Amino acid sequence: MDPYRYRPSSAYNTPYMTNNQGGPVFNNTSSMTIGSRGPVLLEDYHLVEKIANFHRERIPERIVHARGAGAKGYFEVTHDITHLTCADFLRGVGVQTPLIARFSTVIHEKGSPETLPDPRGFAVKMYTREGNFDMVGNNMPVFFVRDAMQFPDVIHAMKPNPKSNVQEWWRIMDYLSYIPESTHMFFWWLDDWGVPTDYRHMDGYTVHTFKLINKEGKETLIKWHWRPTCGLKFLLEDEAAKVVAKCHSHATKDLYDTIASGSFPEWRLYIQTMNPSDEDKYDFDPMDTTCIWPEELFPLQPVGRMVLNKNLDNFFSENEMLAFSPGVVPPGITYSNDKMLQCRIFAYGDTQRHRLGPNYLLLPANAPKNAHHNNHHEGFMNFLHRDEEVNYWPSRFDSLRMSERFPISKAHVSGIREKTVIPKENNFIQPGNRYRTWDHDRQERFIGRMVTALSDPRLTHEIRAIWISYMSQCDKTLGQKLASRLSTRATM
Numbered sequence: 001m002d003p004y005r006y007r008p009s010s011a012y013n014t015p016y017m018t019n020n021q022g023g024p025v026f027n028n029t030s031s032m033t034i035g036s037r038g039p040v041l042l043e044d045y046h047l048v049e050k051i052a053n054f055h056r057e058r059i060p061e062r063i064v065h066a067r068g069a070g071a072k073g074y075f076e077v078t079h080d081i082t083h084l085t086c087a088d089f090l091r092g093v094g095v096q097t098p099l100i101a102r103f104s105t106v107i108h109e110k111g112s113p114e115t116l117p118d119p120r121g122f123a124v125k126m127y128t129r130e131g132n133f134d135m136v137g138n139n140m141p142v143f144f145v146r147d148a149m150q151f152p153d154v155i156h157a158m159k160p161n162p163k164s165n166v167q168e169w170w171r172i173m174d175y176l177s178y179i180p181e182s183t184h185m186f187f188w189w190l191d192d193w194g195v196p197t198d199y200r201h202m203d204g205y206t207v208h209t210f211k212l213i214n215k216e217g218k219e220t221l222i223k224w225h226w227r228p229t230c231g232l233k234f235l236l237e238d239e240a241a242k243v244v245a246k247c248h249s250h251a252t253k254d255l256y257d258t259i260a261s262g263s264f265p266e267w268r269l270y271i272q273t274m275n276p277s278d279e280d281k282y283d284f285d286p287m288d289t290t291c292i293w294p295e296e297l298f299p300l301q302p303v304g305r306m307v308l309n310k311n312l313d314n315f316f317s318e319n320e321m322l323a324f325s326p327g328v329v330p331p332g333i334t335y336s337n338d339k340m341l342q343c344r345i346f347a348y349g350d351t352q353r354h355r356l357g358p359n360y361l362l363l364p365a366n367a368p369k370n371a372h373h374n375n376h377h378e379g380f381m382n383f384l385h386r387d388e389e390v391n392y393w394p395s396r397f398d399s400l401r402m403s404e405r406f407p408i409s410k411a412h413v414s415g416i417r418e419k420t421v422i423p424k425e426n427n428f429i430q431p432g433n434r435y436r437t438w439d440h441d442r443q444e445r446f447i448g449r450m451v452t453a454l455s456d457p458r459l460t461h462e463i464r465a466i467w468i469s470y471m472s473q474c475d476k477t478l479g480q481k482l483a484s485r486l487s488t489r490a491t492m
């Protein structure tokens with residue numbers, strides 16, 4: 001046996017129990033003691049190693065999206081979009097790419113109930129022949145803020161109070177009262193949409209604007225959308241209460257049981273497209289994560305389908321240690337100037353180096369499935385077998401060369417340094433339009449949830465009045481109804 005090629009996993013083939021050094025274990029129930037009653041001897045190597053390993057079983061949970069479930073499957077191209085992109089995995093109808101998906105809730109901890117109103121994460125990692133492609137989205141098409149500088153604050157306000165360890169409305173409504181652009185998100189989060197029945201019956205949106213580039217270098221602004229073939233379903237409060245009373249992991253269980261029964265959840269992937277020269281034509285900024293691209297103006301165009309047909313083999317390896325980043329895109333797909341996206345490109349790898357260690361990309365679920373080669377090496381827990389002598393580049397002793405050039409964005413960027421808000425803020429038109437599409441009952445449920453949020457006794461008259469003002473700017477009657485329920489007048 002070549003000891004350097006030996007893989008730890010083959011240890012599982014041994015017919016008898018060993019310690020992690022491969023030594024035989026003949027007693028896995030009793031510690032080694034002086035006499036049968038103790039004291040215990042520290043020389044019981046197996047005992048010490050077993051306990052020490054147990055102490056280290058947990059890794060830090062994700063700072064957001066800690067609670068989640070996933071599955072594996074494939075993506076299949078159903079419509080040709082090679083006129084828009086040179087991405088290899090989109091090279092033709094019928095091409096399939098293996099993938100792993102993870103769905104999550106955002107705010108609460110790893111073991112929290114899956115019935116709480118919260119955005120749901122919708123992350124997909126495709127293992128393409130040109131490296132990984134991560135789509136790291138949510139089930140809502142907009143977000144609370146449009147600048148990453150505010151992300152830690154919005155998350156702090158929504159996470160439990162650091163003193164009471166309970167999520168409290170006064171903190172959320174206080175903070176977001178400074179962020180009028182968060183108003184649109186309320187019309188998803190506190191709508192029925194806020195609690196999907198499970199992970200199978202929800203949409204996915206990457207929220208940000210990305211760019212496709214074709215082989216001639218032509219660029220198209222796009223938004224990605226996932227739509228479940230089994231339709232959307234949501235839990236209203238009384239249904240959610242019944243579900244959680246029976247099982248606080250109902251959505252995880254639903255995904256697992258559905259796939260195990262041979263029924264495979266499926267989503268269709270669509271794009272909305274915009275010509276970059278039209279960017280300034282609309283009453284909203286297309287890079288603004290608090291606005292949608294209306295489907296009447298930008299119809300959905302089909303691209304492919306995702307089928308989840310295999311449960312995870314191991315939750316820890318393929319869920320807890322799974323690492324996504326919106327920065328991970330193959331040739332043919334690139335970023336827009338969206339300033340929040342630009343920060344996210346940095347943020348995910350940074351947190352994963354902390355959460356999983358510097359070699360998180362060596363972990364099987366995260367490593368690309370195509371051959372890859374560079375001289376990024378060593379570091380903690382590096383288990384790659386490498387025997388080369390040339391670990392620099394270029395070298396006349398190593399034939400490693402750079403890949404063929406692929407098109408990158410040629411869009412011209414110029415300007416002076418700024419630290420400011422976007423010029424075209426449009427905070428209230430889209431949420432108002434959405435509210436007016438709802439029937440009376442749905443509007444009433446939304447108002448009821450807003451009233452609950454704003455009835456927190458620690459909220460001041462001033463904060464309630466600000467929220468009534470924001471809601472009135474979305475829809476006058478909505479503002480009036482809210483004001484009368486709260487016995488408060490708007491401040492403009």
Ligand code: HEM
Nearest residue numbers: 062065102121122123136137138143148151206207347351
């Ligand atoms: C500047 C804004 C944002 C920052 C700084 C940020 C940061 C983070 C961080 C640090 C994580 C934990 C990652 C890990 O531990 O592996 C995370 C997870 C996640 N974020 Fe964001 N996020 C931002 C906005 C968004 C937005 C707008 C979306 C939706 C489009 C989103 C979707 C997700 C999802 C789905 C996950 C979970 C990924 C998984 O399943 O492992 N995030 N985010």
